[in-house]
Structure formats: C-alpha cells, structure tokens
Amino acid sequence: MANLDVTTATLPLRSGGVIPQVGLGVWQAPRGGVTRDAVHAALRLGYRHVDTARIYGNEAEVGEGIRQSGIPRAEVFVTTKLWNEDQGFDKALRAFDASLQRLGLDYVDLYLLHWPVAGRRLDSWRALERIKSEGRAKHIGVSNFLVPHLDELFDASKEVPEVNQIEIHPFLQHRETRALCAKHRIIVEAYSPLTHGTRMDDPTVQAVAREVSRTPAQVLLRWGVQHGLVTLPKSTREQRIAENGAIFDFSLSEDAMKRLDALEEGCATGWDPRDQR
Template sequence: MENVTTAKVKLPSGPSMPRVGLGVWQMPRGVTRDAVLSALRAGYRHIDTARIYGNEAEVGAAVRESGIPRDEIFVTTKLWNDDQGYDSALRAFDASMKRLGLDHVDLYLIHWPVQHKRRDSWRALEKLRAGGRVRSIGVSNFMVSHLEELLADANERPDVNQIEIHPFMQQREPRAFCKKHGIVVQAYSPLVRGHRLDHPEIRKVARRMDRTPAQVLLRWGLQHDLVVLPKSADPGRQKENAAIFDFALDADAMSSLDALEEGQATGWDPRTQR
C-alpha cells in the first residue's frame, strides 16, 4: 500500500514528485526548521517553499540536518513577482539557492503570471533547467489564458501548475487544460486554510468514513489526481494529514464534495490577472 513517502507522480520531464507535500507559506522564522524536520520524520519527502515566504534558509537547513539523502527529498521554491524578467530571474534563482544551501532545486516555479514579464521569466527557467541546477520547472497561479500564452512560444511546457484547489474552489477549467497538455496540477490551500473544516457536508462525510475533515479534503484532492500541499507546523496534524492512503472516498462522498463548488478564492485570485 502506498504511503506519504512512496506515493509519487512522474513529471513529464522525468523526475518523480511525492503526491503529498508540506507547504510552509506563512510559517514564521524560528518555526519552519522544526516543522520541516518533524514532517520529514513523519515520512514527508516533499517540501514547498518560495522566496516571498522568507523561510528558504530554514527549509534548506532542515533538509541538510535531516540525515535523509538529498535525492530522496523533493524541494520546490518559486520566483517572486519583483524578480521577474530574464536576467533578474536568473539572479533571483542564485539568491534562492544561496539561502537554501542546496546543490539543486527539484522544482522551480514562476509564482504569479506577471504581465509583460512572464515570457522572459519562462525563458530564464528553461535556461536554468538546461544547466542542471533545476530538475523541473513550472508555474503557479496560471489560468488557461496564461498557459495558452506560455505554450505558444515556449521551448518546454511546464511540468507543474500550482493553484488553489479544494471543494469550494475546484478550478475545473484549468485542471482540464492541464490534463490535456500533460501538466501536473498541485493544490495549494487544500484545507481551505482551515476555514471550512466545520462545514456540515464535510463533517458528515468524515463521520461516515471515520476520518477527520482534513483527511477527507486531502483524499478528495488525491482522487482528483492532484498533488496536495497541506500546511501544518504541528507534528500531530502533519501525521494526520499524511494518513490518507489507507482509505478511499466512495462515489457518493465524492459527489457530495464536488457539489460544494463556490468559485471563491481564499487568497490571491489569478482569474483577475491579465
């Protein structure tokens, strides 16, 4: 049976990425290092950070201190808006690598589709991958129009598109586009930032399955072929979020959760970005 360590999806460019990762957005300095270490002890092998999160250095320190071989841990970081453009993206990557203290990054993403700069940023990412310091490249918060523009003149398609997805924000159109073009979709905020864990339908499914609401939400994501990135610094919650491979939601449960669509983003809304 698969578990949080072994469950992986193969990316189009070749590497395999764990289907559950630890998100560290808004984890403060002084907390992130211990949170990443506890997650790695719990079996996580996928850590998702970004320059704008301000905790790349702690993520890198935890990876180095874990004692786990580097090639067994999948590390993602991202290019922030202020650094977009060809030359500035290359410089930003060097700065991220210095903070991480690692010899390579497994996945580097354009964090946001900044108009007039995202094409040059993508050329920089293609160069970084060709140089071997990045194993895979991708995007985040790209909607269909952004992806169509990128694919029109890119030499390489993105391996990944990371977007907000949960039953209340299902992103069906970009998910369908990514599936058609072989782009793996990662779901950030898969637990709706904790705001809807008490929703009656989610609690009903959780009671029937004898699982927690968080486990139900994450399992829903897995069964929609998503890579899920739950965030928690609490070791107990990390273990809870990882324990989603020994059960499955039945058709009735999936249907009831699919019916919760509201189209409401809990954070950034890239649908408004030209």
C-alpha cells in the same frame, strides 16, 4: 509516531522522475526554529516533499531542516518559486541563484513562476528554461496560471510547464484549468487544500468525515488525492503534519466524491489570479 505512507505515493512527471503526491507547505510558517523543526519532523514522519518560496522568507530554514533530518538530498523533493519583483530574464536568473544560496542546495527539484506577472512572465519563463537546461532545476513550472496564461505560454515557449500550482479544494476546483493541464500532461498541485480552515465546518465535509471516521482535513486532502492532484497542506505542528499525511489507508466512495464535487462555489481563500491579465 509511525512513518506515513507518503514516500511511495507519487505521480510521474512528463520529463521523467516523480513528484510525491503530498508535500509540506511552509507559507506563513515562522522563520527560524519553527519552520526548521517542522521540516525536520515531516521528513522524519515520511514526507519527502517540501514546498517553499522566496516570498515566504523561510528558504534558509527549509534547507536547515533538510540537512538536520539526515535524509539524503536525492530523496527529498524541494520546490521554491520566483517572486513577482524578481521577474524578467536577468533578474530571474539572479533570484534563482539567491534562492539556492539561502537553501544551501546545489539544485532544486522544481522551480515555479509564482504569479503570471503581465509583461514579464514570458521573459521569466525563458530564464527558467535556461536554469533547467543547466541542471540547476530538474523541473520547471508555474503557479497561479489559469487557461489564458497557459495558452499564452504554450504559444511562446520551448518547454511546456511540468507543474501548475493553484488553489484547489472542493469549494474552488478550477476544472477548466485542470482539464487543460491534463491535456498537456501538466501535474496540478493544490495549495491551500484545507481552505485555511474556513470550510471545515461545512455540513457535507463533516458528514463525509463521520462516514469514514476521519477528520474534515483528511477528507479534503483525500478528495484532492483521488482527483490526481498533488496536495500541499501547511502546518508547523507535528501532530497535524502526521494527520495530514495519514490519508492513504482509506478512500472516499464515488458518492462521497460527487457530494464534495458539488460544493464548487468559486471561493478563493488567498490570491485570486482570475483577474490577472
């Protein structure tokens, strides 16, 4: 398969450097050879961004796939995340050390608070600020943080998150949160951009796909890219990984974008932080 144009599609991070706009997500990817081979395949196809987490249980396999690819470490953007039971200042520091060890890396490019755990998220953020100051995470951010969680963090922290990773697709757009992130120059990453396959047969998505001669999955991913999001589709199949990355040689018209924007229905297909105080 030919390399994809996902290496050069990047967004600038506030503290410097860039983040690739399409990354391979590995949530629910099996441990062992499947995840390792998926990472290896994605990097061979041109991906330069891999997103994992402690709770996914496959950090070691992600590290193996990166090493097997032969791609220089500096060219691969690696994200992992702090899970809920590891939150709190001291526990977060220890959990980060453990993630680095499992990955087999000296640093990560991005470390995220995976969830806005009440009573512990501010102490956890202080730990991430220290980790960044030590150079072991080049960038730090949050995941599943909505406006109230972000406002609290802005008031109490030294550093503003550089990234916020939340579920986003045409059926769940989090416009208020995205507007706040834009105001503070926080990159928004869209996880579950393909709705776990639950909306692929939507008539509007199907119609737009026919108009541009692309798959519904490519339409959903392109919608996110045109909204300036980082998008993190998950697959362990090489053909699907290639398809998900082939979204930079076409664009959606203004009319198509408006029709997709109109699909908002507040539909969370995974974790929903709207009730998290």
